[in-house]
Amino acid sequence: MGKLETERLLLVEYNLDWIKATIAGVDELERVSGYEVSRDWPGIDFFFYLPYVLENVKKEPEMTKWTHLIVLKEENKVIGEIGGQGKPEETGEIELGYSIVPAYQNNGYVTEALAELLVWLKKQPEIKRIFARSFESNPHSIQVLRKSGFLYQPKYDKTEARGKIVLWEYPMDEENL
Template identity: 85%
Template sequence: MGKLETKRLLLLEYNLEWIQATIAGVDELERVSGYEVSRDWPGIDFFFYLPYVLENVKKEPEMTKWTHLIVLKEENKIIGEIGGQGKPEETGEIELGYSIVPGYQNQGYVSEALMELLAWLQVQPEIKRIFARSFETNTHSIQVLKKAGFVYQPDQDKVESRGRIVLWEYPMNQGVS
């Protein structure tokens, strides 16, 4: 797949070389990718998740097609990531997650990226279910999910030490407008 594009964004497949470069530091990712990288990216949660991603991608290189870096075209800059986890090829399911660095939040970038990714996911034959989880206190993320057409699944709530996590499911039969 490689690249998806919207009016303002590029969604670029987060390949093995770029994952390794990110772990080495954003300067290395800039060198390898040719894009400027926001100094606030990756956020701490995503950064600590990267070694796990790297090991999985080394075992199954095709997994990179599910995760993308978000590039703001007008600045040629990586400002976040969006993608899925799980093994859709085996389960038919993908759990989506996303993040935009603070300086670029509340400008519609996540919604724009999510709508493009959803349109692409719906034509992937292995995808039968798309869902996302959010802390119930993360009103911005919940707003993005609602806007994209996700439906809250109240019977799927879980409580963790950091708060209640709520599940949102994307109705696969609705299509993306």
């Protein structure tokens, strides 16, 4: 797939070499990718998830097509990530997640990136279900999901140590395909 483009952003496939470079450090990712990288990226949650991603991608390199770095074109800078987890090739389902570094939040970047990603995902024949989870205490994420057409699924709420998690589903009816 390579990359998707919006008015302000590039969504660039997060490949194996870039994952390894990120684990080695932001300077290494800049060298390997050719993009400047925000010093606040990756966030702590995503950074600790990377070794798991690396091991999975080593086994199944095609999985990189589901996760993208968000590059602000104006600055040629990585400011976040967006993508899916799971094995859509087997299950038909993809769970989306995203993050923008604090200095770039509240500018509509995630909404813009998610809109473009959804257009692309709906063209993938293996995708039958798109969903996302969010902490109930994260109004910004919930606002992005609502704006993007996701529907709240209250019967799937669950509570974890960090708070209540709510499920959002993207309607995959003919009108949205």
